[in-house]
Amino acid sequence: MAEHKHGEMNTAEQEKTFNGFLTAAARVVMVTIAILIFMALINS
Numbered sequence: 001m002a003e004h005k006h007g008e009m010n011t012a013e014q015e016k017t018f019n020g021f022l023t024a025a026a027r028v029v030m031v032t033i034a035i036l037i038f039m040a041l042i043n044s
Helices: 012-041
Strands: none
8 A cells, every 4th residue: 555645635626626516505695695685575
């Protein structure tokens, strides 16, 4: 088994996944806020 050396792992794929998650979470929050504002405007 190869020796582990701290700081040598390629994290490009993890960074892309994390950025995708943050983008999706931000979009969900924006859509939720838009829906709540729309509901407030039409007196739901």
